[in-house]
Amino acid sequence: MRAYIIRRILLLIPTLLGITMVVFLTIQSIPGDPIEAYLGEFYEEDVATALRSHYGLDRPIHVQYLLWLGRLVRGDWGKEVLSGLPVLDQILEHLPVSLELILGAMIVALMVALPAGIISSVRPYTPSDYTAMTGAMVGISTPEFFGGIVLVLVFSLGLGVLPVQGYKPWSAGAGEHLSHMALPILTLGLTRGAILTRLVRGCMLEVIGQDYVNTARSKGAVEFVVILRHAFKNALIPVVTVMGLQVGFLVGGTIIVETIFSVPGLGQYGINAISSRDYPAVMGFILVSSSIFVLANLTVDVLYAYLNPRIRYDN
Amino acid sequence: MITEPDRRESALASTGQVDGKPASVLESPYHDGEDIDHQNMLSLFWRSLRRSKTAVAGLVIVVVLVLVAMSADVIAPNSYQDPAGPGLMPPSIEFPFGTDPLGRDIFSRVIYGTRVTLFVGLGSIVLAVVLGIPLGVCAGYYGSWFDLISMRFMDLILAFPTFLLAIVIMVILGPSTANVVLALAVVRIPIFARVVRGSVLAVKEQEFVEGARSVSASDFRLLFLHVLPNCLAPLIVSATISIAFAILLEANLSFLGLGSQPPTPSWGFDLKQNLTSLAVRPFNVVAPGLAIMVTVLGFNLFGDGLRDALDPKTRK
Numbered sequence: 001m002r003a004y005i006i007r008r009i010l011l012l013i014p015t016l017l018g019i020t021m022v023v024f025l026t027i028q029s030i031p032g033d034p035i036e037a038y039l040g041e042f043y044e045e046d047v048a049t050a051l052r053s054h055y056g057l058d059r060p061i062h063v064q065y066l067l068w069l070g071r072l073v074r075g076d077w078g079k080e081v082l083s084g085l086p087v088l089d090q091i092l093e094h095l096p097v098s099l100e101l102i103l104g105a106m107i108v109a110l111m112v113a114l115p116a117g118i119i120s121s122v123r124p125y126t127p128s129d130y131t132a133m134t135g136a137m138v139g140i141s142t143p144e145f146f147g148g149i150v151l152v153l154v155f156s157l158g159l160g161v162l163p164v165q166g167y168k169p170w171s172a173g174a175g176e177h178l179s180h181m182a183l184p185i186l187t188l189g190l191t192r193g194a195i196l197t198r199l200v201r202g203c204m205l206e207v208i209g210q211d212y213v214n215t216a217r218s219k220g221a222v223e224f225v226v227i228l229r230h231a232f233k234n235a236l237i238p239v240v241t242v243m244g245l246q247v248g249f250l251v252g253g254t255i256i257v258e259t260i261f262s263v264p265g266l267g268q269y270g271i272n273a274i275s276s277r278d279y280p281a282v283m284g285f286i287l288v289s290s291s292i293f294v295l296a297n298l299t300v301d302v303l304y305a306y307l308n309p310r311i312r313y314d315n
Numbered sequence: 316m317i318t319e320p321d322r323r324e325s326a327l328a329s330t331g332q333v334d335g336k337p338a339s340v341l342e343s344p345y346h347d348g349e350d351i352d353h354q355n356m357l358s359l360f361w362r363s364l365r366r367s368k369t370a371v372a373g374l375v376i377v378v379v380l381v382l383v384a385m386s387a388d389v390i391a392p393n394s395y396q397d398p399a400g401p402g403l404m405p406p407s408i409e410f411p412f413g414t415d416p417l418g419r420d421i422f423s424r425v426i427y428g429t430r431v432t433l434f435v436g437l438g439s440i441v442l443a444v445v446l447g448i449p450l451g452v453c454a455g456y457y458g459s460w461f462d463l464i465s466m467r468f469m470d471l472i473l474a475f476p477t478f479l480l481a482i483v484i485m486v487i488l489g490p491s492t493a494n495v496v497l498a499l500a501v502v503r504i505p506i507f508a509r510v511v512r513g514s515v516l517a518v519k520e521q522e523f524v525e526g527a528r529s530v531s532a533s534d535f536r537l538l539f540l541h542v543l544p545n546c547l548a549p550l551i552v553s554a555t556i557s558i559a560f561a562i563l564l565e566a567n568l569s570f571l572g573l574g575s576q577p578p579t580p581s582w583g584f585d586l587k588q589n590l591t592s593l594a595v596r597p598f599n600v601v602a603p604g605l606a607i608m609v610t611v612l613g614f615n616l617f618g619d620g621l622r623d624a625l626d627p628k629t630r631k
Contacts, residue, residue: 015470015471015474018471018474019471019474019475022471022475022483026483026486026487029487030486030487137369137612137615137616137619138608138612140615141559141563141608141611141612141615142608142611143563143566143567143570143583143604143607143608143611144567145566145567145570145583145586145587145604146566146586146601146604146605146607146608149586149590149593149600149601149604150601150604152593153593153597153601157593157594157597248475248476248477249476249477249478251476251478251479252476252477252478252479252567253478255478255479255482255571256567256570256571259570259571260590270482271571274482274486274573275572282486286479286483289476289479290474290475290476290479293474293475293476293479294474
């Protein structure tokens with residue numbers, strides 16, 4: 001299994017290279033000449049040529065890519081166009097908030113999906129199952145921004161227990177911080193929870209019907225033990241598999257949720273960069289966001305190898 | 316030597332049409348011609364679809380939406396572009412969903428919005444299917460370097476979070492309805508290419524394909540007459556659910572201002588526009604969001620029902 005994990009980690013390299021290539025080509029394919037935009041009305045042919053050679057823009061595109069990649073690895077991600085601040089520093093400042101959102105949403109999703117999915121599968125085609133499945137169906141059909149607005153209407157404007165939007169750092173006190181993070185996390189978590197609930201139910205139903213579960217029952221094991229120790233443990237494997245995929249959706253979801261609730265995370269940083277056409281910042285945003293997804297998938301694959309000893313990763 | 320029943324059975328099995336119960340339906344095609352075979356498969360499919368209440372509910376929602384989109388000019392009481400009354404009117408008989416800050420009738424905008432939503436949802440998935448099927452068929456059937464390269468490329472697309480990639484494409488192409496269709500098609504191509512490739516790999520080694528090859532059927536004929544029809548079931552299901560997914564993505568993109576541009580009525584964009592009046596006129600803000608939810612729900616329910624109807628394992 002160690003060989004498998006090493007191989008899986010090595011596979012990171014081509015994936016990340018592929019991502020940098022896409023990001024580089026994205027910025028290359030945006031119409032407009034950066035030098036022309038930079039010089040504006042002071043544009044003169046020889047100045048432009050000098051600048052192009054200064055920034056290496058007259059080199060062939062693959063050379064430009066390699067030079068850019070070299071700077072990237074050394075931690076030089078360029079400077080924001082408007083503020084002149086280094087992009088990497090800015091991203092590292094915004095990243096923790098988004099990671100907290102993603103992690104919190106994941107916990108909420110599991111806290112909803114595991115009990116709801118298990119109860120549904122233990123008593124399928126009963127009112128409790130139908131209720132859970134209807135809720136899940138509505139949940140997967142609700143866009144995050146709409147769900148967020150409904151939560152604001154209920155908890156902020158209706159009950160008045162949580163702030164409408166805004167952000168307070170941990171330094172302002174844990175209570176303040178968490179009350180501002182609660183709605184964004186709930187919004188993201190409930191949508192993901194809806195998808196996971198359906199999945200947990202489906203996997204459980206498949207496992208519960210199997211012979212070994214009946215064997216456990218016939219040996220006199222308590223139903224509770226049968227469900228949790230025998231069935232649930234095996235049903236968990238496909239659930240873990242899709243967790244990586246869910247992180248991908250959460251990365252997308254943070255962009256929306258941070259916009260609605262004005263949370264200064266990576267998503268908001270990226271959207272601001274896009275609307276102000278700050279391309280170094282846009283590049284950093286895409287790079288880091290997709291890396292989160294890639295790393296989450298790696299973690300899930302490694303976890304999967306541990307959880308599922310039936311699969312041998314020998315060759 | 317391949318006998319006729321063998322071929323039929325495997326064709327039926329992989330479209331999920333064998334469940335032991337309606338034996339008469341399965342027997343007749345062996346003796347009758349192609350047309351009757353298809354008719355029976357269709358009616359069997361239709362019967363099991365009708366049994367599912369959720370599928371019928373989904374189908375009804377989808378059909379109603381299509382009708383609304385087609386007759387928007389007749390149904391909508393007001394223009395979607397020009398102010399119809401004072402701004403921020405509460406919901407009333409004249410303005411069922413109230414008016415937006417510019418005084419435009421939200422109900423009419425929601426009705427016209429079905430056009431954009433359905434156009435993007437259906438258009439992007441049709442495009443993804445049209446591009447994804449040949450890709451998956453060729454990768455699965457011919458294998459070797461083409462398979463390797465095209466599938467690595469699909470992996471690269473899937474290495475990005477879907478919504479992020481859609482945003483990236485919109486940044487390159489610039490915001491417009493047509494570009495949304497293109498962006499959502501690109502992010503969805505790998506799904507179809509993979510489904511088809513998987514099915515082709517499973518089907519191509521089966522005896523009836525070998526049989527067709529032995530009577531020197533051309534590759535094209537083999538692929539599109541013998542191999543592809545056997546992949547249809549998973550394809551139809553994932554296409555239907557993909558439409559729901561595409562509509563969600565479209566809503567998210569236009570919520571960020573990266574989708575259809577004004578004055579084109581788009582539900583996500585409208586919701587964002589009216590957001591500032593949430594405390595004053597909550598229903599006016601929520602109405603387009605409800606429309607998105609109902610639409611996505613319709614396609615999801617229909618897709619779920621289709622899956623159950625086509626999958627013999629879940630059919631009761």
